[in-house]
Amino acid sequence: MVNTKVDLLGIxxxxxxxxxxxxxxxxxxxxxxxxxxCLGTFSFKGTTREPRFGNxxxxxxxxxAGMINAVGLQNPGVEKVISEELPKLKKVFSKPVMANVSGFSVEDYAYTCALLDREEQVGWLEVNVSCPNVHGGGMSFGTDPNAAAEVTRAVKAVTKKPVIVKLSPNVTDIVSIARACEDAGADGISLINTLLGMRIDLKTGRPVIANTMGGFSGPAIFPVALRMVYQVSKALSIPVVGMGGVASAEEVIEMMMAGAVAVEIGAANLVDPFASKKIVEALPAAMEKYGIQKLEDIIGKAH
Amino acid sequence: MKQELLTVIENAPLTDAVYRMRLSGCAGENRPGQFVNIRLEGFYLRRPISVCDFENGVLTIIYKAVGRGTDAMTRVAPGEKLDVLTGLGNGYDLSAAGEAPLLVGGGVGVPPLYYLAKELIKRGKAVSAVLGFNAASEIFYEDEFRALGASVAVTTVDGSRGIKGFVTDALPESATYLYACGPLPMLKALTKACPVSGELSLEERMGCGFGACMGCSIMTKSGAKRVCKDGPVFGKEELPW
Incomplete structure (x- = not known):
């Protein structure tokens, strides 16, 4: 029997x-x-301070080999997430869950995280810094090491739960952003969020997406994600959660060899609702195929 | 919802661009107004298509070749197997029909109303159907609706067949309830023209088709709703127009 257990920041x-x-x-x-x-855990829908309809x-x-989305963080707002969504979640999931948080100001992040910190079932806070900073000219927090560090510090100050900062790949130097978060007290890093992309409708000559641009995800981005997970996990001493285009047990193994301690599955869930379950089930056989007894042993093997 | 591997037993044109596909081996439940989401070789996202009929495990869908995906779908041969998510969406509420429901469909909005008409007639309802098309060459399923026992009016925009104009030019004097599916301008015009209460089936570009991605959300009078999961059928009074 192979061992698929991994430690994610003490859990x-x-x-x-x-x-x-x-x-x-x-x-x-x-x-x-x-x-x-059957899942390790899951990261729930990006939650903000106020309710949002999105784009x-x-x-x-x-x-x-992928898709673009510009949903725009549609969610009922943190208060309703706590009063309505988490009780429903608790009925169907008995493990610690990852709470994904977004914000449009440093105060937003701190407010939302402080409320989620009190929720027993929340095991980790995953802080998405890809959103635009309304007080910083609309530039994404995740493209500026100082802004990313400021969010990290603000969130760390209001929670005892492990804080994982989720990074945007739309930057010139991912390692400098990741290091700034580590220095500001982040317990872990997850990456990559979607790559900025667009499509044009040939019949109308107009962008397909109403918001013009959106986040590109799916199998096409896997090599980019793998490269960034490799770079960041090699440079940092805190754990890295890898994601981006993963759709098979083999790609999970590859992502872990690049340095990920755990792996998130994104777009694959949307084209096959059973994708994550199928990957969980396929993992032991894939490990045996490559002679892996204990999954934790291969983390960062490529370094 | 069920994920199923279905066998194509028919895939043939009804008009220049509109095709009918029949798939066998469907074990799930499919109610009138629901849709299926079909995975095609070489395409990342699935194609959501409304259910036109469902009987003895055989699923009938009617689709229009409008882009690369649906073009590829026309080339699927009988005998091939397709990965299909079945039984998606809420479907029409048949219990609201009253004795003389009115069914209004425009273009490829017509197919889901066929299955609805069949089920309503089974329940002893006097079904009137108004089917709108651009031209005579684009008409399909007029005879099939008549064969069910529905009273049918056809409109064409260019007047090449039936009543010249839009579906709103052919509405019967009275009806107990409205069920509609078609392009957004048609649904908006119907909402104004038809005084009775009813249900409209909407279309939106979808990601997953089962409520996970929030890609197809619309704002209704009772808040944000997902067309794929909370819809595609919405109460006429629930929509903000």
Whole structure:
């Protein structure tokens, strides 16, 4: 019997498979299809201080080996997430869950994280710094090491739970952003968020997405994600959660060899609702194929 | 929702661009107004298509070749197997029909109303259907609706067949309830023209088709709703127009 257990910041996961935020709702849509307790954990839908409808539609565009989304963080707001979504989640998922948080100011992040800190089932806070900073000219927090560090410090000050900062790949030097977060007290890093992309409708000559641009995800981005996970995990001493285009157990192994301690599954859940479950089930055989007894042993093997 | 591997038993054109596909081996439940989401070789996202009929495990869908994906779909041969998510969305509420429901469809909005008409007629309802098309060459399923026992009016924009104009030019004097599916301008015009209560089936570009990605959300009078999961059928009074 192979050992798929991994440690994620003091909490043992039965396996490293984590459906990524925005592709798994608050879990209960998928719990209608299968017992989601087979997962390591999952990262719930990006939650903000205030309720958000998000962007106008169309929000989705198809690409070769992937898709673009510009949902715009639609969510009911942190108070409703705590009062309505988490009780429903608790009924179908008994493990610690990863709370994904977004904000448009440093205060937003701190406010939302302080409320989620009190929730027993939240095991980790995953802080998405890809959103625009409304007080910083609309530039994403995640593209400026100082802004990313400021968010990290503010969140760390209001929570005892492990803080994982989720980074945007749309930067020139991912390592400098990651290092700034580590220096500001981040317990872990997750990456990559989506790559900025767009499509144009040939019939109208207009962008397909109402918001013009959106986040590109899916199998096409896997090599970019793998490269960034490798660079960041090699340079930092805190754990890295890898994601970006992962759709198979083999890619989970590859991501871990690049340095990931756990792996998030994103777009794959949207084209096959059973994708994460299938990867969990395929993992032991894939490990045996490559002579891996203990999954933790291969983390960063490529370094 | 069920993920199923279905066998194509028919895939043939009804008009220049509109095709009918029949798939066998469907074990799930598919109600009128629900849709299926089909995975095609070489395409990342699935294609959501409304259910036109469902009987004895055979699923009938009617689709229009409008882009690369649906073009590729026309080339799927009988005997091939397709990965399909079945039983998606809420479907129409048949219990609201009253005795003489009115069904209004425009273009490829017509197919889901066929299955609805069949089920309503089974329940003894006097179904009237208004089917709108651009031109005579684009008409399909007129005879099939008549064969069910529905009273049918056809409109064409260019007047090449039936009543010249839009579906709103052919509405019967009275009806107990409205069920509609078609392009957004048609649904908006119907909402104004038809005084009775009813349900409208909407279309939106979707990511997953089962409620996970929030790609197809619309704002209704009762807040944000996902067309794929909370819809595609919405109460006429629930929509903000």
């Amino acid at each position: 043992t996961l039965d396996n490293p498979i984590i459906p990524a935020s925005g592709t798994f709702g608050y879990g209960y849509e998928f719990a209608e299809l299968y017992d989601i307790n 106008p539609t169309p929000r989705i565009a198809e690409c070769t």
